[in-house]
Amino acid sequence: MKIKLIAAFIFGVIPIITAQNTEQNIAKDTTNLNEVVIIGRKSLSNFRQPKALASLDEFLESSNKIVMIKRGNYAWEPSLNSMVSERLNVTIDGMQIFGACTDKMDPITSYVDVSNLEKVSINSGQQGTEFGNVIGGGINLELHKEAFSDKGFKMGIDNGFETNGNYKIFGVDATYAASNFYLIADGIFRKSENYESGNSQEVLYSQFQKINASVVTGYKISESHQIDANLIIDRATDVGYPALPMDVSLAEAFITSLSHTYTPENLYFKSLESKLYFNTITHIMDDTQRPDVPIRMDMPGWSDTFGFYSKAHYNIQKHHITANLNGFYNRSLAEMTMYSTIPNQPDMFMYTWPDIRTLYSGIFINDDIEINDLHSISFGTRVGFHQNEIARQEGIESLKIFRSNVEQFNNRLLLSINSNYKLSLKNYEVNAGVGYGERAPSVSEGYGFFLFNSFDNYDYIGNPNLANEKAYEASFSIKRHFKKASLSLESSAFYIEDYIIGVIAENTPSMTIGAKGVRLYESLPNAKIFNVALNSNFDILPKLKGQTVLGYSYGNGSDNNSLTLIRPFFYRAEIIYRSHQFGATFQLEGNGNQTRYSSFYGEDQTPAYAILNLNLSNQLVIDNVKAIFKYGVQNLLDREYNTFADWNNIPRPGRNFYINASFVIN
């Protein structure tokens, strides 16, 4: 999977295909740290996209700013600015949705597929607060929409096969567009057996199977009023997690929304989009496929979210104002039933998330001011009210084992502010930003009860009284254009106060058999995170281009331990050939030795590695059928390796030949 090949298509210009990193890459028209990854069918013919049928995870991994943390071959967890789920706000078209797994086996990105999406907007740090108060940034997965037109009926068929893991993909989609109505329906099926790492070592429990279907429809009521509705059903079964002690027998999401868009004929007031949504997730952990476990257990989890947002654009003179009022109500419940190893003894039961209700409501306002052609500046803020409720008395009583003051309700006020300045000269683009943000603890951090972390081998206990985590952030990037090349440096730095992390509870016995002990979520006085990347693009010949990315990240807590899952020195270099009908990319990527790692939090040193990938593509048009073939080989030299982002050092796939064939019928 590390198919980094992918096409991270950065809006505007040259997609700098770096691997995952917390670093950024730049779009031409904006030098800030944000990025858009294009996914939808419209970019199919883009040769830079090595696999049209890559999973969303692979697409995200191709982004310059995102690192994917892997616990297996499925449901990777995105990391942005060296921060993972709790510090990010991942939304689907602005909809809040929360995983139902206490062990992070179901990041939100696992509940949609590329067939549902048009693009992914990645916004770094406080620029990612449009839909929620966060620290690390926001990732918004934008669903596809069709324009009202007279194009009529169109359909596409996708087939994919990969040799490593005998991975099969089949997808079909159909679009109908009229002047006042459109409908898109799509379905995709993926099934993979265990993959093999380099040297043909089978990685047990790395199989997965998933089916995803979605319908999007829109109706134009009048010139200025439009209604859109959307439904996604995503169902993964038989998903193995080689890095974890349990697998998943079912991960199912039902995601739906209804929105109204008002676009008045007005000089200033540009649009008002309002959406109501609901989603529900069922996640069933399962250990029945594992022959040898210390104890059998069931760990189901559920997460339901209702919400809305209302978003307006308003332009006046040099001001481009965006306002977003939103709210949601989430219910997270997870439980654990353990079957005694002694016959005839009763089952053991506990709530691991004791029915936690989260109510959030907030408002976001951003103003982009174009001072003149050279200078622009933006100001943004979000203020939110965040309430947690422990709906089950059992939850209050169980958390009281560890702390005397556990209240049923916990209210927080969360503030985010940021400002960015941009200078655009003929050959230079400079962007500098500062921000301050706060976030509330996640359900696990606040209320988790004996959540086993197989990374450091500790049971984790939530803390409802955690202070808000607060981040001061600064970012800077500079890009220099040469005649046939460009060079850019991007960096972001975070100083985080009350950094939430697990602190070892002395003399506290663990529950999980074999665990080393118990960690309580507490606040470190502070932590520092720094990310930097150097990108270059250059033309070698008219159709031959080169790109390189170098990156480094640093994370340290005030206890003088390294933070976990921080990427060591990283590089990627590629040569890209592109003509009208044929494209080829040859890619080298690797990491340096991980010299800074957090043994305190279960990390070990990951050695350096480097791999080669080759991606090819052809395009044919016969009558009204367009055929696009993408094929290639990943990990050409069949290297056996893992990266810092592989949970418990599970090895990455060895050599993999793949082919994706897409047919678009107009």
Added chain:
Amino acid sequence: MKSLYLLLFALLIIVSSCSTSDDSDNQPINEIQDLLRVQELENESHIIELYTSSGKFYTGYNHISLRIKNKISNQFETGASLTWMPVMQMPTMQHSCPKSGIVKELGKDTVFEGFIIFQMTNTDASGWSLKFDYQVNGEQFTVTENIEVFQHAQKNVTAFMGSDNTRYVLANIGPAQPIIGNNDLTLGLYKMENMMTFPVVINYTITLDPRMPGMGNHSSPNNTDLTYSAVDNFYHGNLTLTMTGYWVLNFQLLNGSNEVLKGEPVTDENIQSSLFLELEF
């Protein structure tokens, strides 16, 4: 004889029907609400009704409510002083067990209460008898009957010999309904002074180590040792239970000089103390 019964029966109906209206006024009939009748002990003048929450006697701690019904007036006595003596008949000897005194239940007119800790029973629930000596209106009465004591599903009481050559009885008094969370673990500790006398032991210490043998024998955090409380004559400590299921409560009994009288620490080699009780919820 038959006609006498008939007459009594008729009388009973008349009396009860006559007193129906009065009952609701001065005798709230719900004084034994939520309790189940275990047995009645009857002599010529009274019927003593015994109640527990389960309707049965089990080994271990039994909280018992009782009423004395006057067979003549068919009224429940509101003033009485009672003592009781449970006795287990063994093949070669007999013995009693720890018990409380009997007092009027707070806020009730006709209900008395106390507890008995049966430390053993026969498999067919036989062997125990219960004798009441009581005084009503200055008059002395007595009644004795066999009772059935059933074996509790868990080991909730234990009788043992301490290293000081004294026999002790240790019983789980509460919580009646354990929760996932902090529980006020209440134990009764008694010394067997002789076959019939079991006084409360005061100012010892009982260490606590709850374990789940069905899941790697893991423990739970923030338990505290039990200490004696003169308020209720029981030992109290904090018992944390992290999940439902079967727990073994491992103890060590320490005397006033902190000498271990019974029990061992739980280790990887010694998975259970010789002094333990069981809990399941």
